[in-house]
Amino acid sequence: MVSVNETRGSKAVRLLTEEFGSGKVIWIRADVSDERELEEAFKVSTAHWGALDIVVNDAGVSDESNPVRVINVNAVGVMQGTILGFRAPNPYLEASWATIEVLDSDLIVDCPRNV
Secondary structure (H helix, E strand, O other): OEEOOHHHHHHHHHHHHHHHOOOOOOOEEOOOOOHHHHHHHHHHHHHHHOOEOEEEEOOOOOOOOOHHHHHHHHHHHHHHHHHHHHOOOOOOEOOOEEEEEEHHHOEEEEEEOOO
């Protein structure tokens, strides 16, 4: 799980740990609109889990006072996560078929790993 909000991230980890048990979820602080931070989050995730089988892209903010931030998180961040997930050769997704779910547009994309 990746987020810039430590309070919400910690709470989500606690709730998911209560539901599914210890060691089933990690939280990584990263701004999805920052390509370097998102790349680092992928590296930390794969170092922890060994590989990723699925990427769920669910970034989103609502801030009428800062439309640039909204675009950077809701559009740029989602696209960066999708690109990192599909990058070939794909070091992040282990399965022969990669699944990247983009919740912002209710789109599920299945793509062969070598595409």
